[in-house]
Amino acid sequence: MNTEKIFEGPGQSSMETYIIEIIIMLVIAFLFGYFFCALIKKSQKKLVKKLEIENQELKNKLSVDTQKEIKEKEA
Numbered sequence: 001m002n003t004e005k006i007f008e009g010p011g012q013s014s015m016e017t018y019i020i021e022i023i024i025m026l027v028i029a030f031l032f033g034y035f036f037c038a039l040i041k042k043s044q045k046k047l048v049k050k051l052e053i054e055n056q057e058l059k060n061k062l063s064v065d066t067q068k069e070i071k072e073k074e075a
Contacts, residue, residue, distance in 0.1 A: 013021075
């Protein structure tokens with residue numbers, strides 16, 4: 001296997017081929033990062049939506065309980 005050391009230059013290949021290979025590696029790394037970031041954001045949005053619904057349910061329950069206590073104190 002003919003591997004080249006990045007910091008030592010292109011070796012037997014031309015500089016153009018060397019630069020193209022590095023650009024391709026950087027583009028692939030960017031695409032992987034973008035893809036995983038999108039996956040994480042999607043899962044986080046689902047979690048936030050679920051927690052907002054749970055929070056609203058708890059607020060509703062708390063307001064109902066508070067209203068019951070107020071009515072009991074008045075009676």
